[in-house]
Amino acid sequence: MTRSVTDIWRHPIKSHGRESVASILLETGRMLPWDRTWAVAHEMSDADGSEWVSCRNFSIGSKTPELSAISARLDEATGRVTLAHPKRDDLTFDPDTEGEKLIAWTQGFIPDSRAQSARVVRGQERGFSDSDFPSVTLCNHASHRAVEEKIGHALSRHRWRGNLWFEGGTAWEEFDWMGKDVQIGEAVLHIRERTDRCLATHNNPDTGARDAQVLQTLDSFGHRDFSVRAEVIRGGRIAPSDEVKPL
Known part of the structure; x- marks a missing residue:
């Protein structure tokens, strides 16, 4: 099964806007450049x-x-x-x-x-991620579709505020990568933890109104997590279509 990056997102000001980028150069031990700066x-x-x-x-x-x-x-x-x-x-x-x-x-x-x-x-030393280490989040399209199917309607992927989205995997398989390394393009990331979720996922990214019970939907899967947080252990450039390969 081939998994590949579909898009890359950064959030220059924490909780105040998202932006897609064509490619990015990851550095060892750092967050996505300009993410939550x-x-x-x-x-x-x-x-x-x-x-x-x-x-x-x-x-x-x-x-x-x-x-x-x-x-x-x-x-x-x-x-x-x-x-x-x-x-x-x-x-x-x-x-x-x-x-x-x-x-x-x-x-x-x-x-x-x-x-x-x-x-x-x-941030003088690092960006303001929600983790106590400089993290990059990996989001799985298949997991997002599983949430949509369970809740019964379409959801914007921006509710998750993720960095790297990949296609080609199975739902929730990213949770099985805990403690493993994943190569993406030239970079290698170490998967450290699942991303726990909050009420921000209830917000519609188009309108700013709360309109979906996402946390309760996640509860039906036995957790309130979506995506995984990773640490960059080898820097390198990544771009859409790059393979996402667990090592």
């Missing part, structure tokens, strides 16, 4: 980017569904990011120096009952 700390957090901290320090989709409808475009040469949302005019800004523009742009998205967005921080 920035995050939006809320008013109850003292996160400053000097070290990795958990998602509870940030404005995220599990607390703010509207954020899920943001798409992003990063200019790597300038570091400027353009965000789009169906309820806002597009915003182009420099997250390092113009974070207040993002805070103003998302005004009204954060429920009054939640800690409000306060500042944009940049």
Whole structure:
């Protein structure tokens, strides 16, 4: 059975937009380049980017569904990011120096009952993944289809906020790769853990509204996980159509 990469996604600002890329150069021990490089700390957090901290320090989709409808475009040469949302005019800004523009742009998205967005921080050592190690997530189309079949209707793959999507496998086989190495293109990744899921999966990435009981659907499979988190142990370039080969 041949498995191959179909698409690659990064999220320059954690929980604030997604972007597809044509190819990517992975580095040993690093996240996908420009993935979760920035995050939006809320008013109850003292996160400053000097070290990795958990998602509870940030404005995220599990607390703010509207954020899920943001798409992003990063200019790597300038570091400027353009965000789009169906309820806002597009915003182009420099997250390092113009974070207040993002805070103003998302005004009204954060429920009054939640800690409000306060500042944009940049990870000085690594991106703000949901794992305590620099991870890259591998997502299986077959597993996604299994969830769609169980829930009874189509679901956007963007609910999972993954990095690398592959086709050609069987549903949930990625969970059997735990502790194993997987070669993708020139790179080799070590599969370390399953990705546990939260209420952000209930958010419609087109509208920002909660409209699907995804966690309850996962429960029917005996878990609340989707995709696996991997560590890059040998860097290299990867692109769509590259083979995904468990070693």
